[in-house]
Amino acid sequence: MEQEKISLWQIFAVFAKIGAFTIGGGYAMIPIIQSELSRRGWISEEELPDIVALSQSAPGVMAVNISIFAGYRLRGLKGSIAATLGSITPSFLIILAIAMFFSAFKDNPWVERAFKGIRPAVIALILVPMVNMARKNNHTWWSWVLSGAALILVAFLGVSPIWILLVVMAAAFSITYIKEQKP
Amino acid sequence: MTDTLLLLLSLAGTFFVIGLFTFGGGYAMLSLIQTQVVTAHGWLTESAFTDIVAISQMTPGPIGINTATYVGYDVLSGATGSHLLGILGSATATLAISLPSFLVMLLIVRFYTRFRNNALFEGVMAGIRPTVVGLIAAAAVLLVISTSWTAGVPSFSIVKENITDWKSWLILGAAFAGARFARINPILLIILGAIAGILLW
Known part of the structure; x- marks a missing residue:
């Protein structure tokens, strides 16, 4: 009866697929989110950096935060529960199986070799949505300054991303507010 | 009990x-x-x-x-x-x-849904988006290089778990090209990475 509405089951299934292939931290989820959700027209390209920024600003597991945010945008509270359960179910089952039956898993040479190949691929995959976002959003000199400063502060000076986001939010808020006051 | x-x-x-x-x-x-x-x-x-x-x-x-x-x-x-x-x-x-x-x-998401078309909120997000570009770049860099500081002097080293040798760089480059230019699905690329790992090491 609700043809246009995305079903909760669909949300669960797509996020289970995303969760099953998120290897490493939350950032590894971004390329798969982009390909799975944009392809279906569930979120726009513009929304992706917003989802990342706001999920990074909240406490907890970033991948869970991203699921809650994206799920909510699709179907409200129910959507966010479906998305979160979806993205944690594959991990849950795999880890349980390992904990119960295959604790020797990490010493398996085949697994070890497969992961030697997966890790560099994941790094490359993180870079692709970054390039797309830069092309879309970095039109001014100051946007490149912000990108470069965030990169250097986090990667080389060990500053936590949350502080950077808070400072940028406060600064951008003040600048926009002052601009809005002018006639 | x-x-x-x-x-x-x-x-x-x-x-x-x-x-x-x-x-x-x-x-x-x-x-x-x-x-x-x-x-x-x-x-x-x-x-x-x-x-x-x-x-x-x-x-x-x-x-x-x-x-x-x-x-x-x-x-x-x-x-x-x-x-x-x-x-x-x-x-x-x-x-x-x-x-x-x-x-x-x-x-947060309720706030976002309500205010996303607000000029002030849009101004904040315009500053946040390029910052996120830098944060993602940093996440990738941190998977390749680790920095340690001794007496204010940084020293850089390759993260051995992720980049073992030249073959890792080869996979990184190939996966980037595959995703960026050939638009291969990232899930497929992760599976190909696993196969390449088994074949190359």
Whole structure:
């Protein structure tokens, strides 16, 4: 009866697929989110950096935060529960199986070799949505300054991303507010 | 029975607090989990925890969730010797670590949905978006290079777990080209990466 509405089951299934292939931290989820959700027209390209920024600003597991945010945008509270359960179910089952039956898993040479190949691929995959976002959003000199400063502060000076986001939010808020006051 | 119930409650409380107080994703979370689970509660030994982290990194899924699931299972099945209670423990830890996210993210996403077309909010997001570009670049760089500081002087080293030798760079370059220019699906590229790993090493 609700043809246009995305079903909760669909949300669960797509996020289970995303969760099953998120290897490493939350950032590894971004390329798969982009390909799975944009392809279906569930979120726009513009929304992706917003989802990342706001999920990074909240406490907890970033991948869970991203699921809650994206799920909510699709179907409200129910959507966010479906998305979160979806993205944690594959991990849950795999880890349980390992904990119960295959604790020797990490010493398996085949697994070890497969992961030697997966890790560099994941790094490359993180870079692709970054390039797309830069092309879309970095039109001014100051946007490149912000990108470069965030990169250097986090990667080389060990500053936590949350502080950077808070400072940028406060600064951008003040600048926009002052601009809005002018006639 | 009451002991098991108390342990479950204590596990839930501990992982709720961990979920509430870690910012910045899985890796930041690991040290807090370690402090709570190994040092404060003595539920697991240091070496058991190290093994769990290694397995959590090697398996699909967010690392914070993997670790919580594994620790929850080990703590409960270790204390009671029951697989079933182990499963209950892992479900408890996983849901407890995710619960604070729900409370905070639902506020954030409601705010976003309501104000996204507001000029002031749009101004803030215009500053945030290029920052996110830098944050993602940093996440990728940190997977390749680690920096350590001694007396104000930085020294850089390659992260050996991720980049073992030239073959790793080859896979990195090929995966980038495949995703960026040939637009190959990232899930397919991860599977191809696994196959390349098995063939090349």
